Amino acid sequence: MREGWVQTLFILVGVSLGVAVTVFETSVLKGVQANFLRRVLTSQAHIVLLPPDEVARPLRAEAGVTEDAALQRPNQRLRSIDQWQTIRGTVAAMPGIRVVASVAAGAALAVRGDATAAISIIGAEPEEYFGIVRVPEYIVAGRLRLASDDILIGTDLATLLGVTVGDRLLVTARTDTPRSLTITAIFDLGSKGANLRTTFVAFRTGQSLLDLAGGVTSLEIAVNDAFAAEAIAQDIAARTGVRADSWIRTNAQFFTAVQAQDTSNIVISAAVALSVAFGVASVLVVSVVQRGREIGILRAMGARRGQVLLVFLIQGGVLGIVGAALGSLMGAGLLLVWHDRVRQTDGTELFPFTLDPLLIGGTMVFAALVGVLAGMAPAMQAARLDPALAIRG
Known part of the structure; x- marks a missing residue:
């Protein structure tokens, strides 16, 4: 990783940008939803009890017989x-x-x-x-x-x-x-x-x-x-x-919008994670090709396939977790700037500044896992190299 520092730098920047986008977007979305939810819940009752609706009843023409009439x-x-x-x-x-x-x-x-x-x-x-x-x-x-x-x-x-x-x-x-x-x-x-x-x-x-x-x-x-x-x-x-109407029923469109936003956030995060995984995998594939001779020498000196496999899996995991840490800092900084600069028309904050530690921790674990999985194919390719063929180039 030190010798190929240009490749390492590029992949760290890619991972960091992907994580920063995920942290920023998720935090803004949750903040806006929390602010809107607070306004909804402080401007109306959670449950309203109302008298039953008045309904028209059909008239009975005679005992046991009901008139067939349109009721308004x-x-x-x-x-x-x-x-x-x-x-x-x-x-x-x-x-x-x-x-x-x-x-x-x-x-x-x-x-x-x-x-x-x-x-x-x-x-x-x-x-x-x-x-x-x-x-x-x-x-x-x-x-x-x-x-x-x-x-x-x-x-x-x-x-x-x-x-x-x-x-x-x-x-x-x-x-x-x-x-x-x-x-x-x-x-x-x-x-x-x-x-x-x-x-x-x-x-x-x-x-x-x-x-x-x-x-x-x-x-x-x-x-x-x-x-x-x-x-x-x-x-x-x-x-x-009595008739009891809850705010959940009367604000059904709000919940539909929230679900649509959450779905969009998941799709965007998945797309970012996929692009990061392909970036990590491409760098590791190039690394395997460039270091074919070194891998062959290690195998000839007695290195087991599992050890060669572990080297590239660790490299993918390190790239993922370091990139996630840098990306989390970038996302938090961008969120802070956005929170201070973007305001509502009355000057109040558009959304509360909330940075969930679980989001940061989960993003770092997820990025490390993505890095390890992305390095799986290149690592298996390196572990399967024949030592004699690798040394001859």
């Missing part, structure tokens, strides 16, 4: 979950449940002078609900206060209505009487639609505006293990009889 799906009215206090107590006592929040949510109209906007009001108990949806983390103006006459609005709604913290809005929902609410904070959820439509009021205020005296439109739940939400939701539905 009825409009879904805003209504409360039946016996929601009992259901909430049952769910809160289940293992794996972290928080259960009662919510009264529905459509409303906000008026400020001549400006109007259709909004969605969410009436919630701050202590429980903000433990599920991290609204306090997204407040950009004002302070978190949600008394009976307070309201939190998004940045785009504030721009549309021309209001700021301390101004008052007239909000009308199912009751005919508008209610004047004071804006105590403005938030930015990172989505124009959410910032334009979503507002938060106190739980009792939401019940009053939506004409839901003593009722709730949903129970929102956070669990300890977010990825077990679908199994817990099915268990809740079986126990209580």
